[in-house]
Amino acid sequence: MEGTGRKFEKLQEIIARHGGEVSHLIAILQEVQQEYRYLPEEVLTCVATALKIPPAVVYGVATFYAQFSLVPKGKYVIRVCNGTACHVRGSEPIHFALRRELGLAEGEQTTADLQFTVETVSCLGACGLAPVVTINDREVHGQMTPEGILQVLRAIKSGESKEERREAHA
Amino acid sequence: MSTGKVTVDGRVVEIGDARNILEVVRRAGIKLPTFCYHSELSVYGACRMCMVEVEGRGLVASCSTPPVDGMVIHTSTPRTRRLRRMIIELLLANHDRECTSCERSGSCKLQQLARQMGITEVRFGQRDKKLPVDDTSPAIVKNPNKCILCGDCVRMCKEIQGLGIWDFAFRGSKTRVTTAFGKPLQEVACVNCGQCVAVCPTGALTVKPEVDRVWDAIHDPEKLVVVQVAPAVRVAIGEEFGLLPGEKATGQLVAALRKIGFDRVFDTLFTADMTTIEEGMELLGRLEKGGRLPLFTSCCPAWVKYAEQFHADLLDNLSTCRSPQQMFGSLVKKFYAREMGRTPEQVVCVSVMPCTAKKFEARRPEFTTGGVPDVDFVLTTLELARMIREAGIVFNELEPEMFDNPLGMGSGAAVIYGASGGVMESVVRFITAHRSAGDVGRVDFYPVRGIQGIKEAELEIGGQTLKLAVVNGLANAEKLIGRIKAGEVFYHAVEVMACPGGCLGGGGQPYPNNTASRLGRMKGLYSLDRAEQLHRPQDNIFVTRALERWFGGPANANTHQALHTRYYPRRRISGKPVELNGRRDERPVEVAVCVGTNCYLKGSYDILNKFMALARQMGIADYVQLKGTFCLEHCDRGVSIKVNDEIITNVTLDNAEEIFKTRIAIKAEPPWVV
Amino acid sequence: MLKSRQDLQALAERAGKALKKEKLRILVCAGTGCVANGSLGVYEAFREELARRELPYKVELVREEEDAGTALNISGCHGFCQMGPLVRFEPQGVLYLKVRKEDVPEIVEEHILHNRPVERLLYHHPVTGQVVAREEDIPFYQNQVRIALELCGLVNPEDINDYIAHGGYRALEKALFEMTPEEVITEILESGLRGRGGAGFPTGRKWAFARSAAGEKKYVICNGDEGDPGAFMDRSVMEGAPHRVLEGMMIAGYAIGADEGYIYVRAEYPLAVKRLKKAVADAEAAGLLGDNILGSGFSFRIHIKEGAGAFVCGEETALIASIEGQRGMPRPRPPFPAQSGLWGCPTVINNVETLANVAPIISRGAGWFKQYGTPGSPGTKTFALAGQVAHTGLVEVPMGITLREVVFSIGGGLREGKKFKAVQIGGPSGGCLTEQHLDLPLDFDSLQQAGAMIGSGGMVVIGQDSCMVEVAKFFMTFVQNESCGKCVPCREGTRRMLELLTKITRGKATEDDLHLLEELALVVKDGALCGLGKTAPNPVLTTLRYFRDEYEAHVRDKKCPAGVCKELLSYFIDREKCRGCGLCARNCPVEAISGEKKQPHVIDPVKCIKCGTCMEKCKFGAVYTA
Incomplete structure (x- = not known):
């Protein structure tokens, strides 16, 4: 597994690129999370060491912002927007349908096979398309319904491409 | 200093040097409730209890709002009352x-x-x-x-x-x-x-309380329970029984300890004097023989652990003297027990300390005799107060009593150990007299006294000027060390105490444990010192006699064994190593490179990269399991690496290739080798 | 590399000429909404189609050597996202709605080759059926006045020259060469511009404070942490006209004496981040950012900082903490950022929309700006219209316009003929307005009086089938999650308010709870440390004020008048409609439904947990609530 080694090199590269500056902590964590898909404890300790700040400070920052996760997330991160516009147009039934379909127990966000993570987000700013669901941040599905999201989910499971998925629900 | 005035509940008050409304209001005789305001700490403004109404501005947090000339402040209004009650x-x-x-x-x-x-x-x-x-x-x-x-x-x-x-x-x-x-x-x-x-x-x-275990020991007829009391306890315990901070309560304290049931009531002052002598000799020795300077004191166990974790390269600068508590424990278990015809197990040594870190110190594996801890239990001032109350002892009605001998005698130089600067002043008293043929009289060394965080002093002795520094608070210590390491300043000796004001402000002292209390206790200690006939450690004949009888004199190979110690680099945080590459082969060689701060600063990441590159280059990447680990506890000799179970220190980028080839690659066993 | 004022003027002239030469400009909207609907595919389809028909076109304004006559560009958001993907044809201003890539050959054939608009893709009035070709004639746009958004949808946000062709960076030029910093501040003061992000503090005064604050180093921060769930005007500006934001910041920097700026953008806005980064890079390359800009002696640099998901970072001091790499926890003011902000230096923080107004004010003057809006709140304000309104999207209207005009003229009234009940304005910090406020002029002061606030400009239209307690609970859930946890009133107070609201929606609350809720709301408003906490009770307080009867119905009669609060509903099966298929019974998670096959089923009210699954599953509409 050369992968992890490269990740570690990448970690040093990230820290170096930010000049080891404490004010860049959030950006560093964002890039680290991109690399590892979450923020592993030992990596955070490394970051703290490199920035010469107490690890508790790094932990405090990592747990403050909603974007960061200290546990591994699924391959597909599905975010259901629950901003005002989406809420009044029925985002909760979508969220509920997703969780039920994926068998997520209360307080659980990620499926045991690490395939799917379901989160809510307070607003994606795509209110004109409410209700909105995104997959891995880049793929936006607007004017969603509970049935629609289940179709998207099935499409992902059967390995269809993003483009095909968009077509499927459009 | 402002010449302005504000109106507080109808009363005009001068602003003066008040930093915030809270302080101005206090001058008007009103104490606003707070949870998060401490004058020593930065303003946080979160509890919102101290909010007051200011005309034209509405409700403001008094802790974070500076007073402005002409401000009209109301401290008790329907809104403030509703707010405070709701917050509670x-x-x-x-x-x-x-x-x-x-x-x-x-x-x-x-x-x-x-x-x-x-x-x-x-x-x-x-x-x-x-x-x-x-x-x-x-x-x-x-x-x-x-x-x-x-x-x-x-x-x-x-x-x-x-x-x-x-x-x-x-x-x-x-x-x-x-x-x-x-x-x-x-x-x-x-x-x-x-x-x-x-x-x-x-x-x-x-x-963490140890009261129950102390009661158990006292109630155990097989055990001889001796207790030692640190200097800062006697000027603080009274606060729990209605006395003011600094009011002397030594005699009542001794009486209470006897009533509780301790078999011998001794004084840590005894070993404080012993510490001064040993440490003074150590300083003189280093000055003469050109040893590592500055000499840092080592009585404060919080500072010692801090140094072990953050300044492994300074550990040789720390005085090797055990702290007074541990010297005492060592004497009790090694000598006093024997003289009492007991084994170390049969004697229980309890100490009463203003300090919580002493609980940790007592558990250090170095401080044992025959496998038994030298100090069995450590009580804080507050825990002792609890025992006194539990026993129903009416503290204020106690007739003062004296400590037991021989370990109950101490000089004024030992009393002031409880205040920041005290150890330094004691050493000064010791060496000035030690170096001089005649009587030098009382030495009151004011430059190192007081509650300030960093104090500096110079001492002329034997034609030499000694530069001395005293710090309290570890942030201050860090500041000073930074300057020392950067070569900006030089000192011959540095006293470090972790707690503000020294031990009298320790974590085990009565509440409130604030600047006012600390100043009171400090005053108390120096007045005890003034009243004390024995001014310097060498005046304490019980100590000089004990040194003579048990060790054949101070600062020799014997005292070194019983009264001195050594320090170990220590990791700061537990945790898994960072896996750098996985293992595919059954028997890879495991290489952990320390990425803890010390090694990191010495370039351990570059060494890791070098190893990874070498492993790839040599085609053995799959057979070398590389990890970054947090501290191998050899920070003084970093960069350290661990190859299987062997620790290799002083790895540098220059010798990395050689070490990799001769000590790592050789252990990697790809199947085609053999 | 522009080295002087003359260089910029020459470029502006060249760009303007190039723009004039365009006989046709196709603008495919590439805002987040349209992209999500597949507008990039539409853009590609145009490229392919134009290439296939060998029609020459250009994608960059200035650098193109030959004069193609036709330009194909992406654009920023038009605000009418609901109808996306949008394609606009300039100079006629024709707007095509819901364009699919399959439609592109027809558009090219008809519109470009035969100059006949494709009627089926134009706006059709929902009532009159009238077809509207020009964007400006669509009712949604008719009453709008666009200043902050004026370039969104018209310029290519990724082409700095296009911005310059539309007058971009000329305000900066004017400020640098014709005005002193004090004059710039006076102009802004004179215009009466007030902060568009929340409380409406006069921008000019903020600048004046920072200018007079002691300190060599000063900063300008653009607050792009648009966290109000339901507002996206800042996103639109950053995506649609990023240079507008940069220009505003630079003018602010010049005015206060700062040489460095930060744009703090929400993490949820990746496209805005991308466009801003490109804009900064392009401006640097053009010499409009950096040292000695245009030879004026003024230097300015801009950094982009991405947020990481915390609403509270929209609060000035929390935002500063976040830029400094800390937890986004607000700190007490004073000191104000203008005195001691980023790294202790005097700092001006303006929101995106505010900064987008700066360049036009400097170019066209305070007098021009003040012709819009009211004396107390000059200019325009952008609102994000959402909820049960027919047309959702971004609208920019003059301050002082009535709620009625926004909801009924621009927004087209409520969808599905629903009856108007309320408007929730200003997001989690705002409040609810009712029918009685329909003719209230929308400006900072009148809204404040009504207990609401413009806030960031979220405007959710609520119909008669919404429960106001549930609306209040929704916002409380939001602030409760987003509270930073520092001060007691906000941390504990929002949690307990939510607890009480939940109790109410479940029919478990007493009259005492209602009083407690009110008392607590007032305490949180009084006592919280920052704006987030101080305004958090607004949704509760305004709904309590205007819809107390709804609260009382939940508490006294254990009824939700709108039929929204599930726990207060009972589920029944209509015996007439039920076919006895058993689908509901099989899906009921608690086996509360029984009945023989092909016979009407019944729900056991004792077992029923009111999850609504039966209603969702029933194919015959036999399940109803009462």
Whole structure:
């Protein structure tokens, strides 16, 4: 597994690129999370060491912002927007349908096979398309319904491409 | 200094040097309630209890608002009253309200203010989740269910101690004060100074009690229980019984200890004198033989642990002298027990300390005799007060009594160990007399006295000028060390005490443990010193006799064995190593490269990269399992690496290739080799 | 590399000429909404189609050597996202709605080759059926006045020259060469511009404070942490006209004496981040950012900082903490950021929309700006219209316009003929307005009086089938999650308010709880440390004020008048409609439904947990609530 080694090199590269500056902590964590898909404890300790700040400070920052996760997330991160516009147009039934379909127990966000993570987000700013669901941040599905999201989910499971998925629900 | 005036509840008050409305209002005779305001710490402004109404500005937090000339302030209005009562109610709703069985019952600020505000009912639901209590540390117990998130501990640890063990994690109603990754306190860099406990307004942070075990020992007829009392205890214990900080209570203290049932009541002053002599000789020795300077004191166990974790390269600068507590324990277990015809197990050594870190120190594996700890139990001043109360002893009615001999005698130089600068002054008293043929009279060395964080002094001795520094608070220590390491300053000797004001401000002292109390206790100690006939350690004949009888004199091979110690680099945080590459082969060679701070700063990442590149280059990447690990505890000889079970130190980028080839690659066994 | 004022003027002239030469400009909207609907595919389809028909076109304004006559560009958001993907044809201003890539050949054939608009893709009035070709004639746009958004949808946000062709950076030029910093501040003061992000503090005064504050180093921060769930005007500006934001910041920097700026953008806005980064890079390359800009002696640099998901970072001091790499926890003010902000230096923080107004004010003057809006709140304000309104999207209207005009003229009234009940304005910090406020002029002061606030400009239209307690609970859930946890009133207070609201929606609350809720709301408003906490009770307080009867119905009669609060509903099966298929019974998670096959089923009210699954599953509409 050369992968992890490269990740570690990448970690040093990230820290170096930010000049080891404490004010860049959030950006560093964002890039680290991109690399590892979450923020592993030992990596955070490394970051703290490199920035010469107490690890508790790094932990405090990592747990403050909603974007960061200290546990591994699924391959597909599905975010259901629950901003005002989406809420009044029925985002909760979508969220509920997703969780039920994926068998997520209360307080659980990620499926045991690490395939799917379901989160809510307070607003994606795509209110004109409410209700909105995104997959891995880049793929936006607007004017969603509970049935629609289940179709998207099935499409992902059967390995269809993003483009095909968009077509499927459009 | 402002010449302006403000009106507080109709009364005109001068602003003067008041930094905020809170202080101005106090001058008008009103004490506003606060949880998160401490004059020594930065303003946090979170509890909102101190809000007042300012005409034209509405409700403002008095702690964070500077007074302005002409301001009209109302401290008690329907709105402030509604606000304060509601805040208490909100805090209580989320608080583990088992007040009767709480350590802090009676000294809890939340309890006090709830009573003060007349809260008789909590109209909200109970706390929904009970979090586990962390009692892994030898000194401090954390009960998150009682935390009101005022952040006092966080700021204390960060600002005064420079450690940042505690910080907030999560947010909103899920906010918690916790260690890094929620790790047990024992597994992080906490130095057990207990300053977080000292500022905690509730029972969220308390001292780990050893009272029960001490009672058990006292009640065990087989055991001879001896107790030693640190200098700072005698000027603080009275506060628990209505005396003012600094009021002398030594005699009552001794009487109370006897009444509780201790078989011998001794004084840590005895070994404080011994420490001064040993340390003074050590300093003189280093000055003469050109040893490592500056010499740092080592009486403060929080500082010692700090140095072990953060300044491994300075460990040889630390005095090898054991602290007075541990010298005492060593004497009791090695010599006194024998003279009493007992084995070390049969004698129980209890110490009463102002300090919480002493609990940790007593458990250090170095400090044992025949496998038995030299100091069995450490009580804080507060724990002793609890025992006195439990025993029903009416402290104020006690007739003063004297310490037992021979280990109960101490000089004034030992008394002032309890104050920041005290150890330095004692050493000064020792060496000035030691170096001089005639009588030098009393030596009162004022430059090192006082509560300031960093003090400097010079001492002319034998034609040489010694540069001395005294610091209290580890953040101040760090500042000074930074300057020393950068070559900006040079000192011959440095005294470091972790707690503000020295031991008298220790984490085990009575509440309130603030600047005012500390100044009172400090005054108390120096007045005891003034009244003391024995001025310097060598005046204490019991000590010189003991040194003679048991060791054949001071500072020799014998004292070295019983009264001195050594220090070990120590990792700051537990945790898994960072896996760098996986293992495919059955028998790879495991290489852990230290990426802890010391090694990191010496370029351990570059060495890791070099190793990875070499492994790839040599085609053995799959057979070398590389890890980055946090501290192999050889920081003084970094960069350290661990190859299977062997530790190799002093690895540099220059010798990395050679080491890789001769000590790592050779152990990697690809199948085609053999 | 522009080295002087003359260089910029020459470029502006060249760009303007190039623009004039364009006979046709196709603008495919590439805002987040349209991209999500597949507008990039539409853009590609145009490229392919134009290439296939060998029609020459250009994608960059200035650098193109030959004069193609036709330009194909992406654009920023038009605000009418609901109808996306949008394609606009300039100079006629024709707007095509809901364009699919399959439609592109027809558009090219008809519109470009035969100059006949494709009627089926134009706007059709929902009532009159009238077809509207020009964007400006669509009712949604008719009453709008666009200043902050004026370039969104018209310029290519990724082409700095296009911005310059539309007058971009000329305000900066004017400020640098014709005005002193004090004059710039006076102009802004004179215009009466007030902060568009929340409380409406006069921008000019903020600048004046920062200018007079002691300190060599000063900063300008653009607050792009648009966290109000339901507002996206800042996103639109950053995506649609990023240079507008940069220009505003630079003018602010010049005015206060700062040489460095930060744009703090929400993490949820990746496209805005991308466009801003490109804009900064392009401006640097053009010499409009950096040292000695245009030879004026003024230097300025801009950094982009991405947020990481915390609403509270929209609060000035929390935002500063976040830029500094810390937890985004607000700190007490004073000191104000203008005195001691980023790294202790005097700092001006303005929100995106505010900064987008700066260049036009400097170019066209305070007098021009003041012709819009009211004396107390000059200019325009952008609102994000959402909820049960027919047309959702971004609208920029003059201050002082009535709620009625926004909801009924621009927004087209409520969808599905629903009856108007309320408007929730200003997001979690705002409040609810009712029918009685329909003719209230929308400006900072009148809204404040009504207990609401413009806030960031979220405007959710609520119909008669919404429960106001549930609306209040929704916002409370939000702030409760987003509270930083520092001060007691906000941390504990929002949690307990939510607890009480939940109790009410479940029919478990008493009259005492209602009083407690009110008392608590007032305490949180009084006592919280920052704006987030101080305004958090607004949704509760305004709904209590205007819809107390709804609260009382929940508490006294254990009824939700709108039929929204599930726990207060009972589920029944209509015996007439039920076919006895058993689908509901099989899906009921608690086995509360029984009945023989092909016979009407019944729900056991004792077992029923009111999850609504039966209603969702029933194919015959036999399940109803009462």
